[in-house]
Amino acid sequence: MLEQAVLKEMAWFKSTALNLEKLKTISLDPNLIAEQLYEQKILAVEILQHRFNIEKMVKISEILLTYSDEGETGELQNTIEALQEQCNTTAATNSHMVLHLEHAQSLLLQFSEGIAEVSPWLQETQALIGQLSLSTISYEAFREQQDLFTGSAGVHRRTQAPGRQAVLRWQAPVRAQPRPGGGVPQAGH
Structure with missing residues (x-):
């Protein structure tokens, strides 16, 4: 058993x-x-x-x-x-x-x-992206935003390392002008 x-x-x-x-x-x-x-x-x-x-x-x-x-x-x-x-x-x-x-x-x-x-933010972002089109973005506005960003990044670098100012000098960004053919000149041209 x-x-x-x-x-x-x-x-x-x-x-x-x-x-x-x-x-x-x-x-x-x-x-x-x-x-x-x-x-x-x-x-x-x-x-x-x-x-x-x-x-x-x-x-x-x-x-x-x-x-x-x-x-x-x-x-x-x-x-x-x-x-x-x-x-x-x-x-x-x-x-x-x-x-x-x-x-x-x-x-x-x-x-x-x-x-x-995250869902509300994602839905809001998707709605905003849906409203954007290439025709609403101008080249000039894009360059201005890029220049502002580049300029603030240069100021930020200067304020972060004051002892190295001689090495990291901030220079104003060079604005590229559109060529008559529609393209943007490359660096050094």
Whole structure:
């Protein structure tokens, strides 16, 4: 009877270990993650119940060992030890799955919060980009903005390193005039 109980427990742990292997891929659906996390926590309780049964079997086998030859119960002892190892491995795998699911749930929540914060800005930017066309951007306005940026970058460099002013001298940007053919002259021409 004890041998049958040990074999039944061994089959349950093997089946559970196979099912855990199938669950290693985590979905990015928050509801599925929550459901899987709930199931893994229930499985953790079931594993504890089976571990309690295994401890009872170990005590019974120790009692049997005192009343019989070691040869008669040696195979049973080996099977129970293998069952304990399978129980420990399955419990550790399930614990890792719970940790991974909790981590995935946390990351998904952070991502959702980030999207909620960025979404209004993104929608506004997309609307503004939709209003822009090449005809609304003049070459002169672009150059003025570029010159302002270049000029403020030069002032910033000067103020950042006053001791190196002799090396980093700010020079007013040279304005490139459009060529009669429509192109902008290259540096040095």
